[in-house]
Amino acid sequence: MTSVPTELYHHHDHYQRGSNSKLLTTSMNTINTSDDMIPIKVQRELGIIEKLCSTYGFVYCCHRDGRYFFHFSEYKNDIQQAKIGDVVEFETTIDKRKKKPVAVNIISASSEIIGENRVEGTIAVVARLQQVQNTFSPFDFIPDGKVTYVKKGETYFLPYGLTDLQGSTVQVNVGDRVSFNVGQDRRTNQFFARNVVLLDQPIPSTSSIIKRYRGVISTMKDSFGFIEREDALKEIFFHITEFGPTVTATMIQPGVEVEFDIQDRHNKEVASNIIILPKGTVEFDEIDKTPHIGRILQPLQNQLKKTENALAGRLIYDAFDKKMSELPFGDRDRCGLYTLLDNDIVQFVIAKDKRDGMMRATQISLLDQSFLKSKEQRQTGIVIKLDTTIGGQIKYLSSDQIVSFRFSEVMKENFQITEGDLLEFTLASNIINGDLPQAIRIKLITKDSLSNINGHELRLMGIVERDANDVRLERNGRSNEASETKQTNGNDTVSSSINRQQEPGLIRYAHQSNESTIQYLSTNLSNTSALYYGDKVEFNITSGSKLALNIALIERNRVHGWIAIFREGKGFIEQGTTMGSIEPVAFSMSSFTGDNIQVELGDEVEFSLRKISGRLVAENILKVSSTINNFYSILPTIHRGRVVTPVRMISNDECEVFGRIQKITDDGIPGECFTFSITGVKNKRVILLPNDSVTFSVAIGLDYSRRAVNIILENETRKGKVDTVKGQFGFIDFACEENKKIFFHNSEIESGIDLRAGDEVEFYAQYNLKSGKPCASRLRRVNNLQRPDRLITKLKSINFDENTRQKLVIIRQPRNADEKSKGFTSVRSERAPGVLIKAQN
Helix, strand or coil: CCCCHHHHHHHHCCCCCCCHHHHHHHHHHHCCCCEECCCCCCCCCEECCCCCCCEEEEEEECCCCCCEEEEEEHECCCCHHCCCCCCCEEEEECCCCCCCEEEEEEEEECCCCCCCEEEEEEECCCCCCCCCCCCCCCCCCCCEEEEEEECCCCEEEEEHHHHHHHHCCCCCCCEEEEEEEEEEECCCCCCCEEEEEECCCEEEEEEEECEEEEEEEHHHHHCCEEEEEECCCEEEEEEEEEEEECCCHHHCCCCCCCEEEEEEECCCEEEEEECCCCCCCCCCEEEEEEEEEEEEEEECCCCCCCCCCCCCCEEEEEECCEEEEEECCCCEEEECCCCCCCEEEEEEEEEEEEECCCCCEEEEEEEEEHHCCCCCCCEEEEEEECCCEEEEEECCCCCCCEEEEEEEEECCCCCCCCCCCEEEEEEECCCCCCCCCEEEEEEEEHHHHHHHHCEEEEEEEEEEEEEECCCHHHCCCCCCCEEEEEEEEEEEEEEEEECCCCCCEEEEEEEEEEEEEEECCHHHCCCCCCCEEEEEEEEEEEECCCCEEEEEECCCEEEEEEEEECCCCCCCCCCCCCCCCCCCCCEEHHECCCCCCCCCCCEEEEEEEECCCCCEEEEEEEECCHHHHHCCEEEEEEECCCCCCCCEEEECCCCEEEEEEEECCCCCCCEEEEEEEEHCCCCCCCCCCCEEEEEEEEEECCCEEEEEEEEEEECCEEEEEEEECCEEEEEEEEEEEEEEEEEEEEEEHHHHCCCCCEEEEEEEEECCCCCEEEEEEEECCCCCCCCCCCHHHHHCCCCCCCCCCCCCCCCCCCCCCCCCCCCCCCCCCCCCCCCCCCCCC
């Protein structure tokens, strides 16, 4: 619309001459001139009630940025009928006290002006969106229908909605003649077509039927784009409002095939009434299905800006007349987005454009024989990291070099790359990323293709030295306890970390009296989903290959052991099948198979091993029935001895699962030392400390080794001094394992006495049943609170007069001075010897 329609002028003048003319004029009489207001010359404005409170509210001005306070007394209509969003007219003045503008003389008003004159026009766009109300606030959407009419040489396009049609059952089409009134929203100054009436509907004929066009969306911006037409070699503009109400913005993307009408607006063609077509409906070309073999003369260059020539590539091929012919091609003519280089051997078909008859090559794919004839250096590597949107990283098999890649460079369509896949690629520099090396022309190396490349194949057996994820964990310096998921595959329960960076594992094998190692990938496993440390496997190896193929699990290395140390969901296991080994195996509760597993010291478990950062870690742990008696035979003789080194936890990553007990003869002479573990202690919750006196028996193992079993602590009572008391718990000065203090709870204190810092107590030192931490139980205070005998005797020897002597009543037992007090708090004064002083409360 080139200017404001004049159809509103007559109605607007009539409105100003009406009953409300006094309110629309500027006058000093309409201003509140009370003591609280400053009388100024003002003009009435249009606004919207934004907020209503108990006795006041706020009005938002429609035509300029302003928010004004008003009191209910200034509202000239019924304030009970007012609601947020109502359109009102008001005047502004200055509050004398606060010096701020306020709204006064407020009356309700209509939000829209509708002209009286009827205007005739034609339907340009058929309305499809349903409107709830007949007025449109600034926050509502503009109706999608449009009518057009010409007035004094100027063309106007006014929006209308379905509610603006006079008949609910009337069907209008593009080109129908209608009459309507012009309305203006006073809040936004937006013009609309109201009260639309159909005058006459043209009779469809062969000449008057509107032709529908088809095309493909080539470019898409925020709310508009361009369509490449099927009938002509050009593009046409469109706006997203031309799509139906069921079409979302995410569905309008480049490459979507559409059907549309063409309308002339401002002497420019635009697409309207657009609908989405099924894929494959629009055909720009006539394609000859005969395949041809050609060679790339000019590849498409990776440029930062899009060139004007869409067919910048060139290839040459042998035509049927045995003459060399040249054909162009563009980005969309390739079967993939991977890079094509000079002299590449490709396969393609010929397409003829229906619009201008131009011939070009399409469906271009790179042939494998191109790598054989060219001097291109191909590399092999393993996918170690993936980004779900861009690409990932590849590590060379021959070195530790890592290069990045994009999914667009994968040469196989509909192929999903996963971590651990073995790939073949070419290294090239990327102009966009500052000439950084990048992998291009990527192919997946399958097991069969790898065998064909390497030649002769052998079938060998070996032992897993390192699982396929061990290298990542060594580099990070931590175990895989942080984020784990558990998957069940047949009889094997496999723990797998989330977002692991795939690294090859290692198999140790012997061939022709020579021991060697070879790498393997988890993708080459045939009958299991994961391998663990010590598993026995069978695999294929080819001459010149650096990877084991077709790996089959022969025997799972399941190890037996016993829970030796447990602390807050983590601990260490004593191995039961490794003869003479004293290396502990770390574990976490998340590695157990099953739910609601309760673990206690000495429980027998079965597990698989992983070697992480040089430390053994247990996974897939399963509690089993005790078989400790099958490993040792206990001798009947009971011996006395002392603990030399106990089973203890040094730090979170270090412990001693085996201790030593020295035999003491009947004459008190130290004798032979015996190894012991938590399985040999009768009460597994009791804490053994160096130099503790114990009784024990000797057991003979299957390997004829001897160890101490049936260990009983002779005196479980410990002594210590209370260090601190904090509410319901406290700590005792008592060296135990890595701590110098031991925890206690008030519920463990006998006789219900209150302990203070400095009190000497007796207690039992045990491991907490839930957390596994050392704690004190069954506490008893051992302080001697009675007066010394010498003072009691002296008091008895003093002669008192029965009539005049005063009686002494103990109101509080004396307390020992603690080590942390700062001295006496009361004032000290001199007194005569033998004179009693009354106690002060």
